[in-house]
Each structure stands twice: as C-alpha cells, then as structure tokens.
Amino acid sequence: MTTITPQSLEVPARRRGTGTRATRIIGLATIVMIGWLAVFGLLISPADRDQGDSVRIMYVHVPSVWLAYLAFIVTAICSAIHLFGRRHSLGVDRVAGASAEVGVVFMAVTLVTGMLWGRITWGVYWQWDARLTTTALLFISYIGYLAVRGLEGTRQQRARRSAVIGLLVVLEIPLVHWSVRLWRSLHQEATVLGTDLDVSLDGLMLFSLFSGVVAFTLLFIWLVLHRSRMLTMIDLAGERALDEALASRISEGGEKRA
C-alpha cells in the first residue's frame, strides 16, 4: 500500500510571516513619517488663533478620513474586478477584504478624533450634520460588509457575496448623503460653527497636514499588503487542513481494504 502525500502538504520552510523586503522598507518609511508627523504636528506647527491646540487633531483626523475613503474605493474597485473579471480572482477579493478592514479602522479613528475635536470646538461630541451622519452610516455599513465576509461557505462564495455587497454599499453612499443633506438643510437651525474647516491654513499647518497624508498612506499600503498576505495564509492553512483530513481518510480506507 502506498501512502498518499500530496505536494501541497509539504510545509514551505523558507518563509514564515508576511514580510518581504518591500514591506520592510515601506514599514520603516511609515515609522519615520509618523515620527516626522508627530514632531511637526505637535511641536513645530503653530496653534490656531481661534481653535488653539485642538487644531492639531486635524493632522490625524483629515488624513485618516481620506485614507478611509481611499480604502473603500480600493474595496469597490477590487469587488468589481472580482465580479466582472474573467478569472474571478481570489487574490483581488482578499485585497478588497484587507482594504475594507483597514478602512474601517481608519474610519473609527476619524470618528473618534472628530468627536474629540467637536467636544472642544462645539462643546458637544456629536452634531447631526450631513457629513458626520453619512460617515457614521458608512462605518456601520462596512462593519456589515466585514460580517458578510465572515459568513460560512466556500472561498468563491465568500468572494462573490462580499463583492456584491461591496458594490451595493457604493450605491448606498450617494443616497444616504443626499437624504441626510436634505434632512439637515430643512431642519437645522443655527449651526454654532460650520463643519467645514474653512480656516485659512498657515503654510506650516498645511505642510504638517501633508506629512500626515503621506504617513497614513504609507501605513495604509503597509497594512493592506500584510493583511491580504495574512488572509492568503489563512486560506492556505484551511486548504491544507482539508487536504490532510482527506489524505488521512483515504489512507484509512486503503488500510481497511488491505
């Protein structure tokens, strides 16, 4: 009797982990840029004339909201590529999932920093402003998207389902935004201070903000690369466990027959 050992069961010993030379360089650059941002945001850039030191929250808040939207755009594009592409690639699906996860984290950072800023500037944590409300609903919707990714089923099923949901959320965004804007424009009386940050930015402030965007973009790329590789490994581990279970059943059957 021969024992069945499929090639896929051999554990590749040469690499463990999700790092490569490229991600290590990006990781280092991220750390440097975040240090740079901390120095410029906290020490070098001036306090705002009206908002005082609370303006420094902006150096984290604004880059994180931009990156959250970028992450959701990446998810939508990857969803469309998965669904309409001829190969229905699972790799693209994993990038969509990784990007949505990172986007949700950035969105949470946006909401928390925004609320802190609001408490200092407006005196309240929350205002039922169109942009805030849309952002909050979008955050919940992507938590739903991640929940769909966690549903049982084959990887192809998961990929197709989440791609469809990823595109439906895109359909939802303009409708939510439109309805909330219409709602607020009819019902909101006086706003203490417009939510638009229409302060004229000092050159140094603008530079700090720019540093924030660069730092967070690098962080985003680094996180998505690692996370999508991690998702690949999780899938491979699941596959290997299945192969092993199958192989042991087959060899059991063989022994019985022998």
Added chain:
Amino acid sequence: MAEVSRFDVAKAVFVKDLRVEIRSRVLVNQILPFSALVMVLFAFALDATNVLTRVAPGLIWLAVLFSMIVIVQRGFAVESADGALEALQSAGVDALGVYWGKWAALVVQLVVLEVLLVATAVLLYGVDLRAEGVVLLVTTSISATCGLAAVGTIYGGLAAGVSGRETLLPLLVLPVASPVLIGATRAVEAALGTGGTAISEGWPWLGLLSVFAVAFGVGGSFAFGPLIED
C-alpha cells in the same frame, strides 16, 4: 416543454409566497400584533400625547422597518428550510424572476402592515388624516415600500441558508434603508401636516424615495443572482 418566461417565474413565486402566508397566517397572527405592540411600547417610552402626535410619522416607519426584518427573515426561512432556493437553481429557474416574485410578495405584506400602523397611529396617537394629504401619503407609502422591499429582498436572499443570518440581517438592511426612513418620515409629516408642515414640502422627499426604489430595484436585479447562486 414550453419555455417558462421570467414573468411566469415571478408570478409563480409571488402567488406561492402569498399562499404560504394565507395558509400559515404568520403575518396576521404574529407580525401585525408585533408591530402594534411596538407602537404601544413607543407610547410608553415617550409618554406624552403631544409628543406622540409630533413624532408619529417617524414611529410608523420605524415600526415598518423592524417588522420588515421579521417578514424578510420569515420569507427566506421558508425558502431555505427545504433547500427550496437551491432546488430552484438546479432546476435552472431564472433568479431574476425569483427576485421579482419575492419582491412583489414583500410589497403586498408591507402595504398591509402600513395600513394597520397608520390606523394604530390614528387611534392611539391622535393623528389626524387630512383629505388633501392623502395623495402624498399614498404615493409616499408606495414608493417607500417598493424601495424597502427591494433592499429587504436582496439581503434576505444573501442571508438565506447561511447560519447567523438572524443577527446579520438587521445590520445589513437598516443602514441601507435609512434614507427611506428619513424621506418617508418627512413626506408623511408633510402629508399629515405634523408641526404645521405644508404639503408642498413633501414632494422633494417623494423624489428621493422614487430614486431609491429605482436604484435598489435595478441594483437588486443585478445582485440577486450572484448572491444566491453557489
């Protein structure tokens, strides 16, 4: 064998869903009493009658949303219990026809629900229906219902046959349905004249509701097939 058209499939699913409902009476015996109960509970929570009259339109639509979750869960539990959806797929039945059929059956059930909820609001909350607002009230209800049913059917189809769907469905449906809650509440406020709102203020909201219904009707028609197929 004669070719079965998409419309025939939709009609068959629609008639089947209503027949299941008429025989089991889940809507009449469980869901309608539940929604009436929700209206009573709102009254406990908000206490004063003048507050209730002011917020009645919003409460009606909230009750519609909550009850819709239950109806959708029920509607797809029937499909997944005996693997009916999978059987339809292996028989090569058109998914779009199934979507339209389920959608239409959900619309009918939601309309029954809304009639009951408006009646409850009139009886319990002291809401007055005014004759000139009836057209707005009816058109709002129809377009909001079409949109809600489109969303409910998409996500119901997604959750059918997957464990954990009971808890996932509200998380998926409610954020998407929030524009309908906002729009339908404002339009019904205008139709009822709540807080001195003029009827003319209701029409822009009807526009929003119609766009929503069309967007998710079309989106759902594309999405439903890939969502349920294996």
